[in-house]
Amino acid sequence: MKLSRRGFTLFEIIVVLAIITFVGILVYPSMKTSIDKARMDASIRDLAALLKYAREKALAEQETIAAVIRREEKDLTLFDRRGQSIKHYKLWEKVYFDRVLLDGEESLDNRVVVWFYPDGRSTGVAMVVRNDIGRQLRLKTDLLTGNTRIFQPGEKGFDDEILK
Numbered sequence: 001m002k003l004s005r006r007g008f009t010l011f012e013i014i015v016v017l018a019i020i021t022f023v024g025i026l027v028y029p030s031m032k033t034s035i036d037k038a039r040m041d042a043s044i045r046d047l048a049a050l051l052k053y054a055r056e057k058a059l060a061e062q063e064t065i066a067a068v069i070r071r072e073e074k075d076l077t078l079f080d081r082r083g084q085s086i087k088h089y090k091l092w093e094k095v096y097f098d099r100v101l102l103d104g105e106e107s108l109d110n111r112v113v114v115w116f117y118p119d120g121r122s123t124g125v126a127m128v129v130r131n132d133i134g135r136q137l138r139l140k141t142d143l144l145t146g147n148t149r150i151f152q153p154g155e156k157g158f159d160d161e162i163l164k
Contacts, residue, residue: 036094036131043092044129044137047076048148050089051114051125051139054078055146057086058116067114069127071097091129098130103143114141122146126158 051067057078058065065086066079074096078086091097100107102114103124114125124143130136138151138158151158 036133037135039092040095040129040131040135040137043095044139044150046089047091047127047129048139048150050076050078050087051116051141051148053087054114054116055120055122055141055148058118058146059120062118064118065116067116069097069100069112069114069125070110071100071112072110094132095129096131097127098136099128101126116146120146 054065054067057063063081065081068077068079070076074091074093075089077088080086100112101124102112112125114123116122122141122143124141126138126140128136128138136153138153138155139148140151140158141148
């Protein structure tokens, strides 16, 4: 009677696992960088969405909304005119507010307040958000329209001469 050989030997399994481990070690740094980039992009998109929400809420409810940026705490909170918190957002731990300009003037204060008015205007704010390895994204809220926009590094329209 002839026995058929099925399955894998222990040696074959160990070789395959070693190859997978080696490939994983090679790929991990670039994968981590991609994940960090995606998380930073998500943080700046969340900030922009919150500022857009503040503008829309001010227009819809015809009341002034305050967006308070706390640099050291790395967060942004929206308040209504009664001082009640509407929404709160905390930045991802590896991202921080590098520079904040309010109406064209750099603010070094921990707390920066951006006002959104019922007619759609706002106090103009521009900010540079940076991660711990130096990548930066920029966000700007127009004072006349209250619209918020994200700018990629090198993209025109952010007043690059101010942020050198």
